[in-house]
Amino acid sequence: MARKIGEVILDLRHISLSFGGVKALTDISFDVREHEIRAIIGPNGAGKSSMLNVINGVYRPQQGEIIFQGEHRKDMDTHAAAAAGIARTFQNIALFKGMTVLDNLMTGRNLKMRCNFLQHALWWGPAQREELEHRRKVEEIIDFLEIEHIRKTPVGRLPYGLQKRVELGRALAAEPKMLLLDEPMAGMNVEEKQDMCRFILDVNDQFGTTIVLIEHDMGVVMDISDRVVVLDYGRKIADGTPDEVKNDPEVIAAYLGTQH
């Protein structure tokens, strides 16, 4: 394996988030190291998606601190998170359905584009060069994800599994440091799951992208992740390597229930 796990890139400290009286997250702390694949698991309603939403600034926690690449923040905002190199996919696919695969991926490069809007409107020298350069990068990602044949297809027409792959592509187009995947394999058949697993591992391996993922398929999680954090009812109940977590009594209780 070429990749090696580096320093802590994201450190979440004592994060608490509530909506009105409902506590979604209570005093959660964990860290993510560079180049690792970090899984967040837990039963339904455990606060996994809320956790991702805190990391990329959709939700602002009432308490706690987020340290990304050494920078301390009280909370993220979505634009700052994207600019800092955090990309994500969504549990319910959030692609631009009317646009083609190519256009979807090109929007993913929005932040990388430097020319101003007037230059683009006029399709003027540097803007044209820039557009072509980004197009080349996007084509690389298209090749990587093996979606050449659907390049010009409007995303809304694609089957579910491919849409998930395109969404991963859009996130990759931003060349992120960290990739947040919210149930990347939900609703897929075995074959599609295997493909997606391969892509996630390849992304991690070839681009060195740090990955934080939420997944329900325990087989997958235990196979591909380096460390796993387990949430239940908005609290952290375990944190460690897949093997450690698997044998943790509290985790077993959360998943299988306890004897009374």
Added chain:
Amino acid sequence: MQFFLEVLIGGLLSGVMYSLVALGFVLIFKASGVFNFAQGAMVFFAALSLVGCMEKGAPLWLAFILAFGIMTLLGIATEKFVLRKMVNQPPISLFMATIGLAFFIEGLAPLLWGNAVRRLDIGLVDEPIPWILEHWNMVISKFDLVAAGLALALVAVLALFFQYTRVGRALRAVADDHQAALSIGIPLQHIWALVWAVAGFVALVAGMLWGARNGVQFALTFTALKALPVLILGGFTSVPGAIVGGLIIGGTEKLAEIYIPPVMSGIFGGNFGGIEGWFPYVMALLFLLVRPEGLFGEKHIDRV
């Protein structure tokens, strides 16, 4: 035949004026998925601002720039005070907000500029072009021709802008999914402020042309109603659709006005006038039955 052509061309040219108003709707709809009820009010406000600046002694070009400045400020203010609070709200809430905005602008305009009906002189006269009259014996208004030319140029530029530029792509992305657009770092605020400013610009051009023809008055807000059938025909999301829709509505309503009454009078007797007023809406209604997404609109595919 000559008369037929004359009517048709006159209709097509005035249709382009409808397109211009429809274009303002399309822009906002494309960028936020919202039908902007305030577009008519914006046309009125833009025209009033233009006349107001001219009355203060500014030449047309300066008044145009000033009015554009005012419309841009209005766009930015709309984003800041109305839309920003409504990210991720369902479209119906945003639609309601634009209704409020329409009333606000309709009240603000007379407050700033007074409520008298004003004449707007932009140096174009509504008279036949002598050359065409001489050679083809047709009455084609110079005003209509220039107005149509302006509108077409504007539509062409905007269509290219949406299809091929980064900002255009970002705009379409925002319209499709706010949340996803935010997650890839598209600054929603800038995009919305920009699109409202552009819609303000389109409203200004429309207001200038309509105002120069019919006088600047409150009735300008109703031009928006004329844009509705155009939108239904062309599709709410298509810039070229707005122009084609406008041409069809403009052409057919004038032809209907001229050719239907004699036939109807022949059958039922009596007097059939004013068909122009309702014909476009009947067209739109029929069209809705056949092709609800419009000629160029995006068809929505939902998985069941």
